Amino acid sequence: MEGFLHFNLQRANAFVLFLLFCTLILWFIRAARTRQDLFIRKIAGLNAIDEAVGRATELGRKVLYVPGISSIDENQTIASLAVLSHVARMTARYNTELDVPNKDPLTFASARETVKEAYIQEGRPDLYNDSIVHYVTYDQFAYTASVAGIMMRERPATNFLIGSFAAESLLLAETGQASGAIQIAGTAEIAQLPFFVCACDYTLIGEELYAAGAYLSRDPAMLGSIKGQDWTKALVGLAIIVGTLAATTGLFDLARLFRAR
Amino acid sequence: MAKIKEGGLSTALQQLDRRWIFLLVAVGAILPILFPIGLSVTVTPPVRDLFDRIESLTPDDVVMVSFDYGPTTKPENGPMAAAVLRHCLARRVKVVVLALFPIGGGAMATEELDRVAAEFPTLRYGTDFVNLGYKDGGQASMKQMGEDIARVFPSDSRGTPLSRLPLMQKVRNYRDIKLVVSLATGIIGDWWINLINAQFGTPVAVGCTAVSAPKFYAYYDSHQMIGLLGGLKGASEYERLLLDAYPQVKPVYDNPMIFNAMRGMDVQTIIHAIIIGFIIIGNVAYFLGRSRAARV
Amino acid sequence: MFLRVQLPLLLTFLAGLIPIVAFFFTEKARLVKVPNDRLEKWMIIIAGFAIMLGVVNVVQGNIRKIERKGPGWHYAIFLLIGLVLPGSFGLLGAFNVGPFHGISPHADGSPSPFSFFVSYVFQPLQATMFSLLAFYVASAAFRAFRVRNLEATILLLAAVVVMLGRIPLGESLFAWIPGGKLALGTFTEWLMNNPNTAAQRGIMIGAALGAASLSLRVILGIERSYLGLEKD
Incomplete structure (x- = not known):
């Protein structure tokens, strides 16, 4: 009880918005479990995954999966692991070589579990070995040099660059482009998006990356959360329009309601 | 044919x-x-805003300078770090330096602070400026400093407990900091804005690489940060302002052996x-x- | 089953929920603030120790490569030397063993073995890798910026204006027009402050909501692939 007396009233607006967001998401998750007709628009980059893995299988070359450079406390990494799970299931199904070099040790541990489980789920634990997911280094550019080396020496047919990236994004994407690989990238790092768009065949932009796990799994609960997120975005858009009009006409300052400390 | x-x-x-x-x-x-060609630079508003904010501070105020970059982006971030530190020390504003970038951040902080502080022999370590060194933990460390800096950095980079440093006796948490300047190569600059400015209200300015400058304009425009140094161009503009306001720093910028942004x-x-x-x-x-x- | 599934999901739920609840309370609410502080401290410690996981994997993988004489096994030897030498300089320096005194430069300005390695090997290599960006940006721009359609043309023009507006040469190009010296810089700032910021905000808001939605899925155990778990 003592704790509730110290509720931070300055953040009451954030609390209301938080509750609204959670309610919308949970309501749509519940709705999605009963309805099967949820429409989620097509995401070209995610649809291309099957084709990209298929190409590697046909050419008899490996699939390279780079899960970004951040740790597991970064949402983009978690989203990337969801895509990795799907890719690993496909490489297990088609007996295609997979290579997952890692920069962050915690991401490395999670990626290994993800890939191992995917191979088990596909009924091909015999194809799994620990060298598929390996650790390289904690240093950003030494990692970049190592991955660029794999791209040029081993010539993977398909490169996935999905997760949180920084300055190495263009170094990796350009090297992959020069090696002739088909490249699917995805990040929510705004500064890196132009580089991926220039040098890769497909790019998942921002929220598309976060939606990837739900999109690929087609799990109704997960798709429902995307729907709830879209409705929240619509409300944010509405608030922006109303706020802009109100501020322009000098009626009231809507932005004040959204300021949290 | x-x-x-x-x-x-x-x-x-x-x-x-x-x-x-x-x-x-x-x-x-x-x-x-x-x-060298020696081309001139003109100053843009985001750079002038940071310069003016530091100009408005008094010798009792404290600026926290966070080294959130490593050797990789030293040519871009280094000159802006040196210029900001030089400006603060020239104005006798107190400086608390720390590093959150894991690989080489601590080395960058020590290197730049030692070099710039040597230009001001009357200022004393521990009283006018302090180097807290590097701490892992990213966002968690930053948030903890909102409560008590000494809980994250019990001692400075030289191993001296903070309680023995006169400057740190006056600085407990962000409430005692007038401005945070993050010199960042990656996402740590965003964290200072999204976590520290948003939750503690501490004014934040970011000096970033040119490649990440576009995203920071959104924060600058919405007043979530008070100034922005975008890449070498931003650094060169800051150097220009510094040279105009403090002619005593001219010998440093005329020295051909010291790389500066204007030359870059x-x-x-x-x-x-x-x-x-x-x-x-x-x-x-x-x-x-x-x-x-x-x-x- | 409990250790493999329920316990990780329960820990995820608590680790996700505690900071959210703590955000909405003041510092006086010790019931939520104490566990939150503890959690943040654990994160710092775990992040530090996690690096050992990676080091062990690198050593194992490369020793295996040398034993099997796999392709490029010679390089594995150099990699292990590169790992052990500076690592031991740092460790011995931190504990002041023999000549490996300290990890920072000495008081007289001379480098310690570790700082020598950092200053003269590590830093130049790092800067070299980053500087490759200039070369790759040039080749990517050459390939990507083509006047294929209206959108591509607008993109190209904006890029050229910003590139010119960011250099003194751009200013001097228009200096012959009265007031022209500042025109390109002002237009560049307008581009960065308005169209650029508008687009950035759109992506930022979408990405932030996406991240929040994903977080909720993770906290509630709906999204489990990062644990190597499939949905029931």
Whole structure:
């Protein structure tokens, strides 16, 4: 009880918005479990995954999966692991070589579990070995040099660059482009998006990356959360329009309601 | 014959071996270093805002300078770090330096602070400036400092407990800090804005690499940060302002052995011109190829 | 089953919920603030120790490569030397063993073995890798910026304006027009402050909501692939 007396009233607006967001998401998750007709628009980059893995299988070359450079406390990494799970299931199904070099040790541990489980789920634990997911280094550019080396020496047919990236994004994407690989990238790092768009065949932009796990799994609960997120975005858009009009006409300052400390 | 020549030229240009581009860029980067041009820079509002904010501080105020970059981006972040530190110390504003970038951040902080502090022999370590060193933990460490800096950094980079440093006796948490300047290569600059400015209200300015500058304009425009130094250009503008306001720092910027952003702008100018040149060549080749294809 | 599934999901739920609840309370609410502080401290410690996981994997993988004489096994030897030498300089320096005194430069300005390695090997290599960006930006721009359609043309023009507006040469190009010296810089700032910021905000808001939605899925155990778990 003592704790509730110290509720931070300055953040009451954030609390209301938080509750609204959670309610919308949970309501749509519940709705999605009963309805099967949820429409989620097509995401070209995610649809291309099957084709990209298929190409590697046909050419008899490996699939390279780079899960970004951040740790597991970064949402983009978690989203990337969801895509990795799907890719690993496909490489297990088609007996295609997979290579997952890692920069962050915690991401490395999670990626290994993800890939191992995917191979088990596909009924091909015999194809799994620990060298598929390996650790390289904690240093950003030494990692970049190592991955660029794999791209040029081993010539993977398909490169996935999905997760949180920084300055190495263009170094990796350009090297992959020069090696002739088909490249699917995805990040929510705004500064890196132009580089991926220039040098890769497909790019998942921002929220598309976060939606990837739900999109690929087609799990109704997960798709429902995307729907709830879209409705929240619509409300944010509405608030922006109303706020802009109100501020322009000098009626009231809507932005004040959204300021949290 | 003319058609073949034209087609050959457009194809050759469109499929130009990228090593030619690399060679020209290398020449364009090396020549201005050997033969400086000395081009002038004009100052933009985001840079002036940070400069003016530090100008408005008094010797009792404390600025926290966070080294959130490593050796990789030293040519871009280093000059802005030096200029901000030099400005604070020239104004006798107290400086607390720390590093959150895991690989080389601590080394960068020590290197820049030691070099700049040596230019101000009357200022004393522990009283006028402090180097807290590096701490892992990113966002968690930053948030903890909102409660008590000494819980995250029990001692400074030299191993002295903070309680024994006169400056740190006056600085407990962000409430005692007038401004945070993050010199960042990656996402740590965003964290200072999204976590520290948003939750504690501490004014934040970011000095970032040119490649990440576009995203920071959104924060600057919404007043979530008070100033922005974008890449070498931002750093060179800050140096310009500093030189105009504090002529005593001129010898440092005239020293050819110390790299500064104004000199770096010569290289940037040539490289940008080369890139624009290649874009033009690429488009000419594209149009030649297209008109040839239309005729065939 | 409990250790493999329920316990990780329960820990995820608590680790996700505690900071959210703590955000909405003041510092006086010790019931939520104490566990939150503890959690943040654990994160710092775990992040530090996690690096050992990676080091062990690198050593194992490369020793295996040398034993099997796999392709490029010679390089594995150099990699291990590169790992052990500076690592031991740092460790011995931190504990002041023999000549490996300290990890920072000495008081007289001379480098310690570790700082020598950092200053003269590590830093130049790092700067070299980053500087490759200039070369790659040039080749990517050459390939990508083509006047294919209206959108591509607008993109190209904006890029050229910003590139010119960011260098003194751009200013001098228009200096012959009265007031022209500042025109390109002002237009560049307008581009960065308005169209650029508008687009950035759109992506930022979408990405932030996406991240929040994903977080909720993770906290509630709906999204489990990062644990190597499939949905029931």
